[in-house]
Amino acid sequence: MDILLLPPLFGLAGLVVAFIIYRIIVSYPAGEGQVAEIAALIHKGAMVFMRREYSILGLFLLVVTVLLAIGFGGWRTPVAFVVGALCSATAGLIGMHTATKANVRTTVAAKNEGAATALNVAFYGGSVMGLAVAAMGLLGLGALYLWFGGDPHHAEAIHGFGMGASTVALFSRVGGGIFTKSADVGADLVGKIEAGIPEDDPRNPGVIADNVGDNVGDVAGMGSDIFESYCGSIIATIAIAATMTMLQWQQLAPEREALMFAPLALASVGLICSILGIIIVRLMSANAPAMALRSGTIGATLILIGAAYFLLRWQGISAAVWWCVMFGAVGGIFIGLVTEYYTGGKPVRLIAKGGETGPATVMIAGLATGMESVVVPVLVIAGIIFATAAVLPEGCGVYGVGMAAVGMLSTVGITMAIDAYGPVADNAGGIAEMAGLGEDTRKITDGLDEVGNTTAAIGKGFAIGAAGLAALAIIAAFIATVERHVPGFALRLDDPRVLTGMFIGGLFPFLVSAITMRAVGDAAFDMIKEIRRQFKEIPGLMEGTAKPDSDRCVDIATQAALRKMILPGVLAVASPVVVGFVLGPQVLGGMLGGALISCVLLALTMANAGGAWDNAKKYVEKGNFGGKGSDVHKAVVVGDTVGDPFKDTSGPAMNILINVMAIVSLVIAPLLA
Template sequence: MNQAFIPLLVGGFGLLMALIIFMMILKIPSGSGKVKDIAEQIHSGAMVFMRREYTLLFSFVALLLIGLYVGFGSWQTPFAFLIGAISSAIAGYFGMFSATKANVRTTVAANENGEAAALSVAFYGGSVMGLTVAAMGLLGLGLLYYLFGGDHETVHAIHGFGMGASVVALFSRVGGGIFTKSADVGADLVGKVEAGIPEDDPRNPGVIADNVGDNVGDVAGMGSDIFESYCGSMIACIAIASTMPVALYSQMAERQQDLMFLPLGLASVGLLCSLMGIFMVKMFSGQKPDVALRFGTIGATIIFIIAAYFLMAYLQIQSMVWQCVILGAFGGILIGLVTEYYTGGKPVREIAKDGETGPATVMISGLAVGMESVVIPVITLAAIILGTSILLPEGAGVYGVGIAAVGMLATVGITMAIDAYGPVADNAGGIAEMAELGPETRAITDGLDEVGNTTAAIGKGFAIGAAGLAALAIIAAFIEVISHNVPDFSLNIGDPRVLMGMFLGGIFPFLVSAMTMRAVGSAAFDMIKEIRRQFKEIPGLMEGTAKPDSEKCVEIATTAALKRMVGPGLLAVLAPVVIGFGLGAAALGGMLGGALISCVLLALTMANAGGAWDNAKKYVEKGHFGGKGSDVHKAAVVGDTVGDPFKDTSGPAMNILINVMAIVSLVIAPLLAKMPGGLFG
């Protein structure tokens, strides 16, 4: 059998398993009465947002499609771009649809059958997202590799797939992030701080919007985020291998085609290993939730490493390439563990204690934790880069970086499943509170949610590390494509154009962070005014005898997200085009380098500071330092309010920003090679 069929078969099998798990979810009781009504409001709110977001998004995609066709004068790259956009959109939509069906069933399972049953349902909801991301990536890229991968003249068209996936990811992550945090900040500040009512209280008009935001931001947005890194790392490896000279690739494999196919082969094996990890979580669901989830994650990674060895033996690829896979896989685990420490360990308790002297010291402590948390993950990425350069022949280290990124992301099915489990569990707790199911049910959902907060924080750290490696591999592929067409091309730090590009690149992460932070602040301001108005003007709302107008809050968050996500999207797509064609390929290469460093550092700082502030607030709410309603609690809520857009809007946007700029640069590289000095060169 032609090996190009393997990703298509495995991807199809993964999608079938996702559908089977989804059908299993639908057979689980979804409750009745108030529980069902609340769940339907969350589901319909999420679907309305996604439909409006995708309508705007695909108008933008259509314009880019026309631009690509005009620029390349052929159908291959625009076709790949369209397939990438559609694949990413399907993964995000189907995964979120499943999550909004699993949340209420998790609540009912917790109420009627206990913790183990609730864990299974919540994890099944996340598993659909994870498997869909992995399967759609394999199906889309597998199809394009089958069509274009055998011809060196058309293989570059595959790069368009990554651009399509990245554009959808940027809009989904930024739009979803603005939605979820504007609702969360508004609901928390007015409900918990001003009105003194519990989180997820049914009297709070912003609670439904907050729960909708968990799905559109943390499920659909995160899925698109991981999808683009997952596909981007494979595309980079294919691009690097396709331009590798015979003298170089022959030291690693007998056939160049095997090195091009390897990332797809690893991803195929990884999807099957993810399925095994999902079954492991089900087997150990009777244990503590964190134990069951760790068994699935670590078990899938170990099985993948073993399976990767046999895959390379079958393809007759040298074991040094397999060692690059190991570096990536264990590097991802290490980054996740470091993230877990800074967002759930001793630093969190120290931030909570600093609340005794007010909000200012909470802010100072949280920022310090975020900055310190950068050190080990960045050293880990540097060690992976060094390790691959030592393991592989001179000049092939960039291919090793790409393979390390694939190794980190190959088991994305189980990684994304565990990450998406968190918002499902969080929603389940919100539904239990709003439906007044009692403290026993809420205790179970809170326990699941606590584990979900940890897995979400680990997922963000993993996503940042993976995005950094994937972007580095794409940038290396960009350099290889230009060098293949312009033999004397190089990125020399002594070249003024490269230095200029590096400084220009460092601007964009800060600019996008400012744009997204302001978007959340502005939308939260409108949300706060609306929630205050309803508390003041709706008779009986605070007494619980009247219903809040939740739809109005959902509309405010939706409008703000759709309006404010366009600017960052345009900036990310147009910056490489303007710099590349205006100042030349060298300036663009420098810009990508500067943006990569700034993006990774900012993303880690914001994600970990935000996660630490969030968990410090939860630590106080458990009864420490005075518990809920105390001055320490109010100080911790302020920290969490700032941390929300840090960890769920601006921080995650950095992952996608660098990947969008890198993949757009790779797509236009063949055009830049015709005018490497640019218009002003």
């Protein structure tokens, strides 16, 4: 059998396993009465938002496809672009549809069968998302690679796949982030602080929109985010191998094609390791949830490291490349553990203590935590880059960076499963509260949700580190591609054009952060006014004898998200094109370098500060420093509402922003001559 058939076949196998897990999920009881009604509202709101978002995105993709066809005068790059967009959108839809089926079944399992079964159902819900991301990436990229025959001259066309995936990811992450955080902020500020009612109280009109947002932002959006980094790292590594000189590739492998195929082969093995990781979590579900989930992640990574050695040696590739894979895989775990400390350890308790003197000290402590949390992950990323250059022959270091990124992302199936588990568990708790299922059920769902908050924070840290490495690999591929088409091209720090580009690139993360933060603030303002209006004008709402108009709140969040997501998307896609063709490839190369550094630093700061504020609130709600309803609680709720757009809208947008800018630059690189 042709070895090039393996990645798409593994992708199909991954989809089959995902479908089997989905059938297991829907075999659990979905409840009846009020539980079923609430779940139906969440599912309906999520699907309506996705349909409307994808209809707008479809028009944008059509315009870009036509421009690519005109620019390249051929069909390969536009086709790859469309395939990448469809694969990303499909993975997001599969994951979100499954999450909205798993949430209510987790609630019912918590009520009827206990914590272990509830953990299994919630984790299965996340597993479908994880496997869909890995499988659709392998299926799409593997099919294109097979179609183009691994020809180095046609490798540039595959870059279009990454551009399609990144474009969908940006719109999904930004649109979903604006939706979920406008609803979350509005529901929290009016419900908890003004009305003095619990989180997820059925009287709160914004609660359904908040739960819908968990799915469209933290499941579909996060899935698209990881998908584009996963595919981007593979594409960049293929591109780097395709542009290596004979002297370079002969130091690593007997054939160039072996180096080009290696990232796809490694990702295929990584899918199997992810499935084994899912099995490990299932076997350990009787233990503490955090231990079971961590065992699955670390177990899958260790299996991958061992399997990668034999895979690369079987292909005749130097053992030095295996070291690069190991550096990336271990570095990903280390970044996750550091993130876990800053969003769940001593810094969280210090932020909560700051609430004793009011919201201002909560804000100061949270920002300090976010800034400090940048140090170790950035040193890890720098260490990975330095180590890969040290073990590989001179001139081959950038290929090592690409393989390190692939190593970090190869077990994306289990990593994404654990991340998507969080929103499912969060939704399960919301449904339990709204349906009034009692303290025992809520205690189980709260325990699962608490672990989910930590896993989601770890997932964000991992996503940022992976996006940074993937973007660096894409930028290296961009430089190599431009060098092939533009004689004498070089990026030098003493070149004013490069320095100009670096400063231009450094401003984009701040501009996009400002746009997305303001979008959440404006949408939350409208949401707060609507929730206040309903509490004031609907007779019996506070007494619990009348039902809130949840559809109105869902519509406000939807309209805001769809309206505000367009400008960041256009900026990310258009800026490399304008800078590249107007100011030249040197300015564009500098712009990518400046944007990469700013994006990684800003993303880590916002994601970890937001996660720490969120968990500080939950620490107080468990009875510390006065517990729910106290002045300390009100102070940490303010911190949490500021942290919401930090960690779930603007911070995650940074990952995708740099990858979109890098992949668009890589696609247009052959045209810059």
